[in-house]
Amino acid sequence: xxxxxxxxxxxxxxxxxxxxxxxxxxxxxxxxxxxxxxxxxxxxxxxxxxxxxxxxxxxxxxxxxxxxxxxx
Ligand SMILES: [Zn+2]
Ligand SMILES: [Zn+2]
Numbered sequence: 868x869x870x871x872x873x874x875x876x877x878x879x880x881x882x883x884x885x886x887x888x889x890x891x892x893x894x895x896x897x898x899x900x901x902x903x904x905x906x907x908x909x910x911x912x913x914x915x916x917x918x919x920x921x922x923x924x925x926x927x928x929x930x931x932x933x934x935x936x937x938x939x
Pocket of ligand 2: 911912
């Protein structure tokens with residue numbers, strides 16, 4: 868399996884939620900659990916894109932909001 872961002876061979880890959888490329892751990896900028904089963908991944912390229920980064924941060928916010936709603 869080759870990383871679609873840097874081309875290096877990688878054993879374990881994740882898919883970036885914003886460009887849908889299979890990326891290695893080195894190219895992964897950040898990951899966040901959204902729900903119990905879902906995780907959001909963002910690569911370094913998408914992180915430098917302000918629109919995508921905002922979207923990623925908003926995803927995190929929604930997740931924490933719904934968690935607090937569930938608690939109440
Ligand atoms: Zn890579
Ligand atoms: Zn990406």
